[in-house]
Amino acid sequence: MPRQARLRIAGVPWHIIHRGNNRGTCFFDERDYCYYLEQLQLHATEQDVAIHAYVLMTNHVHLLATPETLEGVSVFMKRLSQNYTQTINRTYRRTGGLWEGRYKSSVIDAETYLLSCYRTIELNPARAKMVVVPGDYRWSSYDFNGQESVDPIISPHPLYLALGKTRSQSCAAYRDLFQAYVEPGFIYEFRAATNGGYCFGSEQFKEEISRALGRRVERGKPGRPRAGDV
Numbered sequence: 001m002p003r004q005a006r007l008r009i010a011g012v013p014w015h016i017i018h019r020g021n022n023r024g025t026c027f028f029d030e031r032d033y034c035y036y037l038e039q040l041q042l043h044a045t046e047q048d049v050a051i052h053a054y055v056l057m058t059n060h061v062h063l064l065a066t067p068e069t070l071e072g073v074s075v076f077m078k079r080l081s082q083n084y085t086q087t088i089n090r091t092y093r094r095t096g097g098l099w100e101g102r103y104k105s106s107v108i109d110a111e112t113y114l115l116s117c118y119r120t121i122e123l124n125p126a127r128a129k130m131v132v133v134p135g136d137y138r139w140s141s142y143d144f145n146g147q148e149s150v151d152p153i154i155s156p157h158p159l160y161l162a163l164g165k166t167r168s169q170s171c172a173a174y175r176d177l178f179q180a181y182v183e184p185g186f187i188y189e190f191r192a193a194t195n196g197g198y199c200f201g202s203e204q205f206k207e208e209i210s211r212a213l214g215r216r217v218e219r220g221k222p223g224r225p226r227a228g229d230v
Helices: 030-046 072-091 110-122 142-147 167-177 183-196 203-213
Strands: 014-019 050-054 060-067 103-109
Touching: 014 072, 014 142, 014 183, 030 050, 030 060, 030 072, 050 110, 060 072, 060 110, 103 110, 103 183, 110 142, 110 167, 110 183, 142 167
Parallel strands: none
Antiparallel strands: 014 060, 014 103, 050 060
């Protein structure tokens, strides 16, 4: 069976996951994290992809980004992953692929879920019990979004900026979001949409994207498709 074609849409946020091959390590040394972030900024700028949030885990990466062009995410991720792999292979005298095939991605309904996606991404190290609170983890965007640090990689989404009239107010309001309980069901649906390459959002959002692209953008229901199903 041929693999499903990716969604192609610009001007809306995407959640992207790229995992290490066989869930193996992607970052072996502090310098690797630094180099990846340098390349992340470089290729995002070149392809007009705005990065809103990120976290670099030991064996995978999460990104929240908005492309300005239809092919922006695809080209950006291809160049980022290839460049990083080549450098890691040279540095550690290894061969073969570093990443587990294609990256996974989903289109996000900003009005409904964007800030929850920010939070879920930056909570990864705490959920993995690598740190107690997100601010203790060095390789994420939380320092910018929640603690007013400088990070040239980040382009704040308008909904993030709307949290306050000033930078300090936005950061304070953003920190308050982390006091709320994250429903396991939300995390499950978030991951499922990304792993399946579908939209994550309200039914209205899914219908709008489906009409715009002329294809199904959510998981199909079990059983034989009904006549007229996209």
